Amino acid sequence: MRKKLNTIVDGTLLLSGNEAIARGAWESGVHFASAYPGTPSTEILEAIGDEYDEIDAQWAPNEKVSLEVIAGASFAGARVLSAMKHVGLNVAADPLFTLSYLGATGGIVIVSADDPGMHSSQNEQDNRLMARAAKVVCLEPSDSQEARDMVGEALSISEDFDTPVLIRVTTRICHSKSIVKVGPRREVPVKGYVTDIAKRVPIPSNARKMHSRVIKRLKDLSAWGSESSLNRIEDGDRSVGIITSGISYQYVKEVCPEACLLKIGMSNPLPWNLIERFIGMVDKVIFVEEGEPFLEERVRSKFLIPAIGKDIISNEGELNPELVRKALHPGTTKAVTYYDAELPARPPALCPGCPHRGAFYCLSKLNGSSTGDIGCYTLGLMAPFNALETTICMGASIGVLSGIEKAVGREGMGKLVAAIGESTFVHSGITGLIDMVYNGNTGTVMIMDNSLTAMTGGQENPTTGKNLRGEPAPALDLVKIVEACGVKHIKVVDPHDLDEMENIFKEEFERDELSVIITRRPCVMCYRPVKKSVALLDPEKCIGCKLCMKLGCPAISWEEEKPEISKLLCWPNCDLCVQVCPVDAISKDMEGLE
Amino acid sequence: MKPVTNVIICGTGGQGILLASEILCEAARLAGNDVKKSEVHGMAQRGGSVSSHVRFGEKVYSPLVEKGTADLILSMEKMEALRWAPFLSPSGTLLSCDLEINPMTVNTGHAVYPDVISMMKEQDIPCRMVPAFEIAEELGNLRVVNVVLIGAASPFIPIKEDYWYRAVEERVPPKALDVNIEAFKLGVRSCF
Numbered sequence: 115m116r117k118k119l120n121t122i123v124d125g126t127l128l129l130s131g132n133e134a135i136a137r138g139a140w141e142s143g144v145h146f147a148s149a150y151p152g153t154p155s156t157e158i159l160e161a162i163g164d165e166y167d168e169i170d171a172q173w174a175p176n177e178k179v180s181l182e183v184i185a186g187a188s189f190a191g192a193r194v195l196s197a198m199k200h201v202g203l204n205v206a207a208d209p210l211f212t213l214s215y216l217g218a219t220g221g222i223v224i225v226s227a228d229d230p231g232m233h234s235s236q237n238e239q240d241n242r243l244m245a246r247a248a249k250v251v252c253l254e255p256s257d258s259q260e261a262r263d264m265v266g267e268a269l270s271i272s273e274d275f276d277t278p279v280l281i282r283v284t285t286r287i288c289h290s291k292s293i294v295k296v297g298p299r300r301e302v303p304v305k306g307y308v309t310d311i312a313k314r315v316p317i318p319s320n321a322r323k324m325h326s327r328v329i330k331r332l333k334d335l336s337a338w339g340s341e342s343s344l345n346r347i348e349d350g351d352r353s354v355g356i357i358t359s360g361i362s363y364q365y366v367k368e369v370c371p372e373a374c375l376l377k378i379g380m381s382n383p384l385p386w387n388l389i390e391r392f393i394g395m396v397d398k399v400i401f402v403e404e405g406e407p408f409l410e411e412r413v414r415s416k417f418l419i420p421a422i423g424k425d426i427i428s429n430e431g432e433l434n435p436e437l438v439r440k441a442l443h444p445g446t447t448k449a450v451t452y453y454d455a456e457l458p459a460r461p462p463a464l465c466p467g468c469p470h471r472g473a474f475y476c477l478s479k480l481n482g483s484s485t486g487d488i489g490c491y492t493l494g495l496m497a498p499f500n501a502l503e504t505t506i507c508m509g510a511s512i513g514v515l516s517g518i519e520k521a522v523g524r525e526g527m528g529k530l531v532a533a534i535g536e537s538t539f540v541h542s543g544i545t546g547l548i549d550m551v552y553n554g555n556t557g558t559v560m561i562m563d564n565s566l567t568a569m570t571g572g573q574e575n576p577t578t579g580k581n582l583r584g585e586p587a588p589a590l591d592l593v594k595i596v597e598a599c600g601v602k603h604i605k606v607v608d609p610h611d612l613d614e615m616e617n618i619f620k621e622e623f624e625r626d627e628l629s630v631i632i633t634r635r636p637c638v639m640c641y642r643p644v645k646k647s648v649a650l651l652d653p654e655k656c657i658g659c660k661l662c663m664k665l666g667c668p669a670i671s672w673e674e675e676k677p678e679i680s681k682l683l684c685w686p687n688c689d690l691c692v693q694v695c696p697v698d699a700i701s702k703d704m705e706g707l708e
Numbered sequence: 709m710k711p712v713t714n715v716i717i718c719g720t721g722g723q724g725i726l727l728a729s730e731i732l733c734e735a736a737r738l739a740g741n742d743v744k745k746s747e748v749h750g751m752a753q754r755g756g757s758v759s760s761h762v763r764f765g766e767k768v769y770s771p772l773v774e775k776g777t778a779d780l781i782l783s784m785e786k787m788e789a790l791r792w793a794p795f796l797s798p799s800g801t802l803l804s805c806d807l808e809i810n811p812m813t814v815n816t817g818h819a820v821y822p823d824v825i826s827m828m829k830e831q832d833i834p835c836r837m838v839p840a841f842e843i844a845e846e847l848g849n850l851r852v853v854n855v856v857l858i859g860a861a862s863p864f865i866p867i868k869e870d871y872w873y874r875a876v877e878e879r880v881p882p883k884a885l886d887v888n889i890e891a892f893k894l895g896v897r898s899c900f
Binding site: 121291368464671672 | 720721722733734737738742743744745746747748754755756757768769770771772774775776777787788790791793794796797798810811812813814815816817818819820821822827831833850878879
């Protein structure tokens with residue numbers, strides 16, 4: 115069923131930053147969009163898929179492919195958008211850095227959603243630095259209205275200056291909603307594909323000319339940026355001048371509404387003329403920016419001015435109005451009446467019914483563990499499993515496992531397996547597996563196939579048999595592809611069949627050859643159970659052995675001497691606690707399910 | 709100039725916090741306010757603490773509420789109400805569902821679920837408990853706990869009744885409209 119955005123009231127919609135980017139793309143005539151899901155960027159393509167049929171939208175296997183596909187569409191004269199989380203841009207960096215030289219025929223917008231504070235990420239890299247390194251334009255919206263507007267601006271800049279444009283948003287922009295003035299779609303014709311080898315084949319003789327053009331382009335853009343409304347001075351009390359961008363702008367306005375400020379909307383290349391004018395207007399300059407001192411270092415090295423910035427505002431974590439108030443206006447700090455009570459933390463946990471639970475329960479029971487990857491299954495590190503001990507990036511579980519073996523041998527590796535989801539395997543795990551086969555590794559890779567890209571909220575991927583819009587699509591056959599890589603021992607198992615799961619782990623721990631286990635059971639987000647059924651505990655039979663607590667199921671809590679199973683949380687299609695109870699004290703009617 | 713009203717809706721992943729805050733935002737928008745709301749998706753939704761900040765008035769800049777300034781905190785879980793209490797303004801209202809949901813740290817024996825009521829008394833935190841779970845159970849639909857609660861909160865928020873009902877219509881699927889309207893009404897009544 116279609117989700118619906120709210121109704122237009124007085125020409126406005128209440129949109130998240132991500133929905134506003136989707137809206138902006140639709141209004142500006144974008145023809146084609148591609149992405150790999152990644153928090154906080156995922157809802158951009160979801161909103162396009164749900165709301166805007168005129169845009170051909172699709173999930174790519176990874177960010178690099180996404181960027182390459184939209185590059186091709188741009189070469190053929192279509193307006194295009196690719197969206198990814200900040201670390202996704204690392205995966206797409208290879209095409210990005212050279213696409214910068216090649217430029218754009220149809221407008222190219224690349225959205226990088228950074229995650230200061232690491233709400234759902236493994237690092238807090240500031241991708242304004244990536245835009246600068248790749249010599250592409252970087253725009254920074256500060257709310258949903260600007261997010262919508264800047265997509266249109268970005269496409270014009272891209273076509274006028276022959277450059278890809280990076281729109282750098284952050285979690286707080288992506289996942290905040292605000293009111294957006296909207297308009298109709300403006301159709302822009304696809305220009306058509308025309309051969310242009312000098313423009314699109316960067317052999318050294320061509321690439322040198324391209325690089326000269328890129329450097330001139332940045333100069334031209336800087337001059338243009340000083341006149342553009344993307345960057346603006348808001349005049350006020352000139353004793354201090356604040357230079358800010360993105361969400362930080364909103365916090366400055368909240369805390370110091372009277373301040374004289376320079377709002378930077380285009381942070382690469384910087385509008386030097388405008389900045390020089392602003393510095394001349396004010397007595398001293400303060401930089402308020404989240405993340406790295408990007409504006410501060412560039413402006414201070416250009417104009418050699420004394421200024422305050424990262425000495426009062428940290429480059430760690432996410433900013434908020436309190437932190438900005440403390441830095442700029444400590445006298446106005448709000449009185450806090452109630453103090454922080456000492457309370458147990460509430461970390462995330464695998465959902466009741468989660469297919470990963472059976473696999474981690476068995477691994478943990480056998481004193482095994484895993485090199486981990488990016489997905490819900492990273493939660494295998496939590497108690498009571500304690501069964502995951504490394505994570506780097508998408509796909510790294512496999513490389514890390516094989517590296518450990520190279521260093522300390524099969525014996526030293528002990529009972530470690532690589533744990534990776536099916537979507538992550540397709541994203542960039544498969545190359546790690548090919549490396550293992552090619553270089554004679556042993557060890558076991560566990561592909562946890564839950565038929566969904568789950569951590570990001572439930573998206574289709576090349577193995578699920580559906581495309582972004584939920585229409586049927588060819589499903590990649592994991593068994594065949596693993597076979598084709600040269601793996602001889604492949605087992606497919608339902609991870610909720612605990613006996614079978616445990617036996618397979620035991621066998622694979624003993625094996626001296628490379629093997630792959632595919633644990634296959636759909637994520638609880640894939641389906642609604644057809645019949646209500648909850649696990650029932652017979653307190654007379656229960657001996658209080660706590661084995662069921664080793665499942666780490668949010669539906670089971672320990673009350674005094676017995677477990678209690680929550681009717682509200684128990685998942686109908688799961689019987690793990692029934693299986694582990696040694697005295698049959700837990701029962702469940704599983705008929706009519708599955 | 710209409711002053712800005714600050715609201716925080718909190719609880720645990722899967723309780724319908726985002727829908728409750730959608731209804732509030734929609735009502736505020738229909739009533740002619742500038743509105744911003746902010747929340748974090750992703751990992752937090754796997755049963756972790758979840759919160760949504762909503763601010764509305766003539767003109768809103770920051771999407772985040774500052775500590776000590778919330779006019780209303782609506783919690784879907786008892787302990788989460790206490791967790792967010794530092795955000796409450798001295799004149800603010802704290803409403804909480806009387807439901808207790810154990811965090812995994814309690815289930816695994818690494819922590820104990822605290823005596824929330826006496827901890828609130830220690831700090832003189834004025835908290836009104838709403839039996840939203842029981843109300844939803846009576847309605848025969850446990851999924852409307854969030855709408856019962858937003859109904860209970862509505863008399864404390866400066867938005868006229870009409871806009872609330874229009875907002876519920878706007879934000880819930882047509883199939884579930886009747887039960888949600890009923891849940892909202894029972895929520896309002898539970899406060900008096």
